[in-house]
Amino acid sequence: MTVSHTSPTLSTFADDVVQHLSGERPRLNSKWFYDEQGNTLFQSIMQTQEYYLTDAEKEIYGSCGKDLLRYLDRQPFDLIELGAGDGTKTQHLIERLLAEKARFAYRPIDLNGSALEELSELINFRWPKLDFEPIQADYFEALNRLGNSSGGRRRLLLFPGANIGNYTPGEAVDMLKRLRQFLAPGDMLLTGFDLKKDPAVILAAYNDAAGYTAAFNLNLLTRINRELKADFVLDCWRHWETYDPVTGAAKSYLIPIEPQTVHIGAAGRSFNFRAWQPVEVEISQKYSLREIEGMADAAGFEFVRHFQDSQQYFTDSLWRVANH
Numbered sequence: 001m002t003v004s005h006t007s008p009t010l011s012t013f014a015d016d017v018v019q020h021l022s023g024e025r026p027r028l029n030s031k032w033f034y035d036e037q038g039n040t041l042f043q044s045i046m047q048t049q050e051y052y053l054t055d056a057e058k059e060i061y062g063s064c065g066k067d068l069l070r071y072l073d074r075q076p077f078d079l080i081e082l083g084a085g086d087g088t089k090t091q092h093l094i095e096r097l098l099a100e101k102a103r104f105a106y107r108p109i110d111l112n113g114s115a116l117e118e119l120s121e122l123i124n125f126r127w128p129k130l131d132f133e134p135i136q137a138d139y140f141e142a143l144n145r146l147g148n149s150s151g152g153r154r155r156l157l158l159f160p161g162a163n164i165g166n167y168t169p170g171e172a173v174d175m176l177k178r179l180r181q182f183l184a185p186g187d188m189l190l191t192g193f194d195l196k197k198d199p200a201v202i203l204a205a206y207n208d209a210a211g212y213t214a215a216f217n218l219n220l221l222t223r224i225n226r227e228l229k230a231d232f233v234l235d236c237w238r239h240w241e242t243y244d245p246v247t248g249a250a251k252s253y254l255i256p257i258e259p260q261t262v263h264i265g266a267a268g269r270s271f272n273f274r275a276w277q278p279v280e281v282e283i284s285q286k287y288s289l290r291e292i293e294g295m296a297d298a299a300g301f302e303f304v305r306h307f308q309d310s311q312q313y314f315t316d317s318l319w320r321v322a323n324h
Contacts, residue, residue: 014228014267021271021279028220028254030166030282031138034112035223039086041216046088048212050204053162056314057192058089064307064316065096068156071188071304071318076103077154080146082139082179083163084108086118090160091126098127104156105131109142140178149184157183162194162314165285168249169295172285176299185323189301192316196286199245201313206250206284207241214239217252217281229265236260240278248286253278292317 013032020027034042046054079097081090087108097104106123110116116134123132135142149155157179164172179189194202206213217239221232236256243250256273263270273279287295289306292315296303301319308315 014264017224017228017264018267018269025280026271026273026277027280031111032223033216033220033282034115035219035227036114038216038219038223039112039115041212041219043086043088044210044212045208045216048208048210050208052201052205052311052313053194054089056309056311057160057316058092059309060307060314060316061089061093062096065093065102066100067305067307068188068190068318069097069100069102071320072154072156074102075154077156079104079106079156079158080143081106081108081158081160083159083161084110084116084119084134085112085161086115087122090158091122093158094127094130098130105133107146108134109137109139110134111136111138143179143182146182148182149187155183155187157187157189159189159191160316162192162284164191165194165287166283167285168283169285169287169291173295173298176295176301180300180321183321185321187321188304189319189321190316191319192314193287193292194284194314195312196245196248196288197313199243202243202250202286203241206243206252207239213241213252217254220281221254224264228267230262232262233260248288248291250284250286251280252282252284254281255279289315
């Protein structure tokens with residue numbers, strides 16, 4: 001199966017970098033982490049002892065299939081996954097669904113073409129008869145191509161891996177409202193949320209002892225240098241992680257240890273950074289179960305239930321588009 005491509009252009013990347021660095025508080029968008037090296041580094045992060053999120057959701061996916069089908073009335077459906085990656089976790093859900101004789105088509109969406117190619121190889125090897133069409137695009141571009149749900153065939157929209165945590169709570173509700181527009185009454189959304197817990201556990205997950213997370217974040221500067229003809233002096237930047245247990249926001253920063261003027265050749269722009277001026281590169285928002293249920297209501301969904309791992313570190317929260 002070939003990947004359906006709608007690849008971001010170089011100008012899109014350059015415009016996004018310039019826009020986010022031009023603000024009063026400079027930022028970089030975490031969606032650009034995943035070039036080939038970034039994908040390799042993230043695979044290493046997922047194997048670390050500190051990064052609990054992957055194993056927690058893998059455990060959930062290995063046990064929730066039967067219940068999901070019950071909520072879908074065992075009718076045929078489309079499984080549409082946002083930010084599918086290489087299928088490391090989702091294969092466990094697909095395995096359980098097929099074991100329950102589920103009838104579904106799988107439509108994974110991701111910006112990372114190499115990850116989708118790996119996913120295609122996995123699906124074609126394990127389940128060559130599965131109705132499968134990967135789409136390389138951002139979420140809403142891909143959903144626009146798939147079109148609004150007609151209601152004739154149910155949709156289960158999968159938003160895994162705490163990707164929703166890459167938005168502030170307000171942005172997340174807006175994002176979920178937009179997703180709601182592509183769904184019809186009876187369709188369902190299963191979203192992964194990382195839960196508030198021991199702050200030390202959370203900080204360690206984003207600052208592993210082996211240094212993979214630091215290398216992963218710094219690789220974004222390497223990508224900008226290579227693809228946008230920039231000149232970040234990489235040895236002068238450091239990774240820094242914070243977590244606020246009150247707000248639930250874990251934030252990753254890149255910080256220059258000395259003043260630096262960076263030229264971005266592809267955009268014809270230069271940016272001056274002071275020593276120790278932080279550049280935010282990612283937010284990983286954590287929630288309580290009550291906060292998640294409130295988000296469902298605010299986004300126009302009906303809360304159905306939580307699926308949690310055995311340590312109660314993580315939840316995949318199932319919501320339904322209600323019949324009005």
